[in-house]
Amino acid sequence: MGGNPRRPGSPREVWLGLAFVLIVFVGLAATIAVKTPAWESNDEPDHVHNIETLVAGHWYGMHLGQVHVVEAFGHKYNVGLSSSSGEEAHQPPLYYLVLAGWQRLAGLPARTPNPGGHHLNFSSGIYAHHSAADLQFLLWLRIPNVVLGGLTIWFTFLAARIITSDPWTPLVAAAFVGFLPRFVFLSAFVTNDNLVNLLGAVLTFLAVRCAVSPTRWRMALVGAVVGLLITTKLSAVPLAVIILVLAFTRGEWLRRAELIGIGVVSCVVVSSWYLIQNTVRYGDPLALGASQRYLSKIGGTGTPYDVLYRVTDPIKYIVVDVPSRFLHVFWYGSGWGEFFRWPWPVGLLLWLVLAFMLLGLIGQHEPPRILLVLGALAVAGFLSVWIVAFQTASYDPRLALGGVPALACLAALGLERWKLALRFLFPFLLLGGTIFAIQTNVLEVHWS
Numbered sequence: 001m002g003g004n005p006r007r008p009g010s011p012r013e014v015w016l017g018l019a020f021v022l023i024v025f026v027g028l029a030a031t032i033a034v035k036t037p038a039w040e041s042n043d044e045p046d047h048v049h050n051i052e053t054l055v056a057g058h059w060y061g062m063h064l065g066q067v068h069v070v071e072a073f074g075h076k077y078n079v080g081l082s083s084s085s086g087e088e089a090h091q092p093p094l095y096y097l098v099l100a101g102w103q104r105l106a107g108l109p110a111r112t113p114n115p116g117g118h119h120l121n122f123s124s125g126i127y128a129h130h131s132a133a134d135l136q137f138l139l140w141l142r143i144p145n146v147v148l149g150g151l152t153i154w155f156t157f158l159a160a161r162i163i164t165s166d167p168w169t170p171l172v173a174a175a176f177v178g179f180l181p182r183f184v185f186l187s188a189f190v191t192n193d194n195l196v197n198l199l200g201a202v203l204t205f206l207a208v209r210c211a212v213s214p215t216r217w218r219m220a221l222v223g224a225v226v227g228l229l230i231t232t233k234l235s236a237v238p239l240a241v242i243i244l245v246l247a248f249t250r251g252e253w254l255r256r257a258e259l260i261g262i263g264v265v266s267c268v269v270v271s272s273w274y275l276i277q278n279t280v281r282y283g284d285p286l287a288l289g290a291s292q293r294y295l296s297k298i299g300g301t302g303t304p305y306d307v308l309y310r311v312t313d314p315i316k317y318i319v320v321d322v323p324s325r326f327l328h329v330f331w332y333g334s335g336w337g338e339f340f341r342w343p344w345p346v347g348l349l350l351w352l353v354l355a356f357m358l359l360g361l362i363g364q365h366e367p368p369r370i371l372l373v374l375g376a377l378a379v380a381g382f383l384s385v386w387i388v389a390f391q392t393a394s395y396d397p398r399l400a401l402g403g404v405p406a407l408a409c410l411a412a413l414g415l416e417r418w419k420l421a422l423r424f425l426f427p428f429l430l431l432g433g434t435i436f437a438i439q440t441n442v443l444e445v446h447w448s
Contacts, residue, residue: 017171018157022150025178025187028434029149032188032334033142035442038134041189042336045113046086047096048141048190054093054100056110061281062089062294087300088192090291092274094231095192102144111137141190148194149187153178155201156405160412162208163370168420169412175427176408177201181332181434186398193398196233199225200402204377204409207242211249211373216262222246223263227270234286235388235399238380240267245376249369295392302393311390322389326382327351330397331430332437338396340441342433353426360414377406 039045053060103110114134156177160170177183186193203225210218223243229236243263247256268275275285282290292308295301301309311317327347334340361371381403388395415423 021175021178029146029188037130038138046088048113050096051099052110092231095195145194148198152198152201155205159205160409173408173412179427179431185334196402201405204405219259219262220266223266224270227267230271231274235384238384326397357411357414374406378403
C-alpha cells in the first residue's frame, strides 16, 4: 500500500472530480436513453402505461377489464385490456405521479404505449418496426430518470462527506455509484426503481446525520423518507429497519422508544394517504393479497396464467437461486428480459474485488454506529431481493440498488489506506465495463 493515501485535496479538486463523475454519468445514461429504441427496456411499457393513465385523468388499478389470452415463451398468459395497466398496476403511485406531473408540465398529451410485436432476434432487435415518434415521446420520460440518477450520486457524495475527514472518500463513493453499469443503464429508462435509488441515497445521508448527532427532527426526516419509499415501491420496505437501528445506537431505553415512535409516526403520516387508499380499494393497507391475485391472473409472477406462485424448495432458493442471480446480473443486465448480461466469471471477479475493499474496514477507526447504520442499509437492500423472490420468480438484483449508496460509502471507507490512484481503480473498472456494454449492446445492435 504505502504512499500517501490521504493526499490533501483542495475543495476545488474534489468538486471538479464530482463534476466529472456527474458529467460522465449523464453523458452515458443519456446516450443509452437516446440510442435505445422505444419500449426496449424491461417492463418500460407497463411503467409508462401507469403514467399515461394518470395523465389522462384516471387512477390506475388492478382491474383486468376485457381479458384475452396470448402465448409467449411457450406459455399462455391472460392479458387485461381496457382498465388494466399491465404487470405494474400493483405498484405504489409516487413515481408515476411525479412523472405524470412532469408530462403535464411539459404539455404532452397522454398516449397509449405501443410496443409492437415481441421476438428475440438480436440481429433485428427485440421489437420490430420501431417508431421514431414513440422514441421522441418516450425521451421526455426517460431523461428525468437520468436526473434522478444524478441526484442519487450527489446524495451519496454528501453522505460520505459526513463520515470521514478524507476529502477523496466521498468522490470514490460517488464514482462507485455513478459508474456502476447496472445503475447507469437503469437510470436511462422509465422505472420506479430510479426514485427508489434516489430515496435510498437520501435515506443514507439522513441516517448518517442522525447517527452522528441524533435529534427528533432528524429521526422524523428519516421516517418521512421511509414513508416516501413505501409509496414508491414495496420491495424497499426492508430499508425501514434503519429506524430501529438508529434508535438502538442510543444507550437509554426511554430515548430509544422515543426515537422509534417519532420515526414510525413520521413514516405513517407520510404514507397514510396510500395506505388508506389501499384499504378502501383492496382491503389491506399494502394491497398484498390483491397484488398476488392480480399478478397470478396475468402471469406477472413468472408462472403461467392463473397459476399461483409457490416456492417448492426454499433452501435452494435462498442459498442457490438468488445468489446465482446476483452473480449473473447485479453488475450489469439490460434489454427486455435482461437478455444482455456478462458471463458469470466477470460478476464473480467484481464481487471478489468488492469483498477485498470491504475487508479494508477491519482496523479502521470509524465509529461503530456509523458502520452499523451503513451496513444495515446495505444489507436491507440486498434482503429485499430474497423477500421478493418468495413472492414472484420475476425478482431481480436491481432491487438491491436502494442500498448501494450505503455500500459505496463502506467500500470507499475500506480503501482509505490505499494510494489515491488505487482507490479509484474499481470505479474506473466499472466505468470501462459500462462503456463496453453501451458499445456492444446499444450502439452495435441494429434495430429494424
